[in-house]
Amino acid sequence: MESIVTMAKAEQTGSYKGSEKLRPEEMIYHEMLDAILDRRLEPGMKLIEEDLAKTFGVSRARIRATFLQLAHDKLINLVPNRGAFVAEPTIDEAIEVFSARRMIEDGVARKVATSMTPERAEQIKAHLDREHDAHHRGDHRAAIILSGEFHLLLARLSGNLVIEEFLERLILRTSLIIAMYESPQPVDCSHTEHDQLLNALLSGDPDVAAAEMSRHLDAIRDRLQLQRPKPGKTDFASIFGRIPTSEAS
Amino acid sequence: MESIVTMAKAEQTGSYKGSEKLRPEEMIYHEMLDAILDRRLEPGMKLIEEDLAKTFGVSRARIRATFLQLAHDKLINLVPNRGAFVAEPTIDEAIEVFSARRMIEDGVARKVATSMTPERAEQIKAHLDREHDAHHRGDHRAAIILSGEFHLLLARLSGNLVIEEFLERLILRTSLIIAMYESPQPVDCSHTEHDQLLNALLSGDPDVAAAEMSRHLDAIRDRLQLQRPKPGKTDFASIFGRIPTSEAS
């Protein structure tokens, strides 16, 4: 099974086969990343160093280093003397991430809108074609990846590496949030929203572009189920009232 | 000698003495941070694991973990099989960092301007008073710290923890850039610019606030000497023409 992340890198660089030659440390980081974003590792799950070390055939030291990376990206939590746990972004956290993205990507949209060229427009259109392709093929997995990369492409076009790297992490974090809070029937309509975004960018008006970007990010957020208590591993709320304390009802 | 960072934390929390109780790992991170920002560790300098381990009385493993943190913040470079080196931000990198800050802090300024309250205004004014104090006392060190914290305060008032944390790293990175490229006679006039910024924020107009923030960040950048080749450790350029190859002139 391909990994979401290595696939993403492959899409980006155009050489998927090359991903086999990743250094072991990067390989492990990406494998764990994928497992988390795929929810093969559920939020809150304990990550035991030695088990992972054996699984990947490396020493615990390397797993520890990988943990530091993932913790830095807020994808796992590191608790002293307790270990590592897959992150469980709260609703407030999710809202803040979207808010942060809006602040940053508004700026990205402004820059891209005011620095648009025919070549860049073509580049964006080519990407949208691939998004549409994936959508029509019914490839939900690829659609999610490409959707994230659309935002990353705009960040790259804005010409600032610092912003690009930060947004990359924020998009990963968003992926975890979506994995955790997405509605049961995932209605992936973001590809049409990306079309609208392109139109706004082509208008050349930074305010129009920023407004459209904000609308898009809000729409993604609003498609999530951020109002529910959303059961964790131990969900008391949905059990209360049904617990047979002695012999009630 | 107090550390810049622990001082900063102390200013922030109001309890400097408490910094002694930092966990050793954090202590080491902050010590190294300070040394880098103070230029006691010069850009490009090799950081040898064992020496540092002995210096701090810990194992190499901890130093290694600290390196990962610092590398993530782009304050050191980690080269496989070669070791760790204090980062040497290039001119292009410096320009990108300021550009990134402008994109983010424009948004911060907009939010703060539109959500201003009398209490918040007082909070900002109180901070500015401390900046003026430090300036009039001639305490350049404190002035630099407080200047950075001014921007962090605005980020906090913008109410987004994600942005706040990212900006904190970016400010550290800016500090290294300033340490590397500041002009010989440091003219610290940023405290008056912060006054102007407050006025803009009080106007309540997001566009005015964002414009003032951009102007301020550009001003900081323009006070640096980013045009020079800026000699590294081994400065050939300034030696060329004087080297006696055999017996020429």
Next chain:
DNA sequence: GCATGCAAAATTGTTAACAATCATGTCAGC
């Protein structure tokens, strides 16, 4: 039956020794 305390197991944190890699200096050969 339930809470409390204790002991054993599991897991993380730390250290030291060993292996692999890279930088430095030396020497032979041209």
Next chain:
DNA sequence: GCTGACATGATTGTTAACAATTTTGCATGC
């Protein structure tokens, strides 16, 4: 005298064992 191979030393990368901590299970006492 200069170039390149080689040996040496320094440094990083890795592993395994040990110490400290937390979790779990069990027994004891109420």
